[in-house]
Amino acid sequence: MNISLAQKARQNRIAALEYLRRTKQGAEAEGEVLNFFAHRAREKAKPVFFSVRARMDDERIAA
Structure with a gap:
């Protein structure tokens, strides 16, 4: 009945x-x-970047 620490750790x-497997x-299935x-x-x-030129066009259209 005596189990060494190494055996218990193993x-x-x-x-x-086995639990992780x-x-x-199960997680892959779900x-x-x-x-x-x-x-x-x-x-x-994904970040959206607007160039300065695009902003200038918007300002020109609004003017």
Whole structure:
């Protein structure tokens, strides 16, 4: 019944990896986000830049 710390740590690592594998498979099936940074980059609105020339054209049209 005596389990060494190394054996217990190995069992815990194996259990954690198995849990992550199951979670990843389930998340992929459901379309959940696992990598926050990749999701954020995909979902982040692209900045819109207006040139000075475009602004000057708007001012000319308004005048």
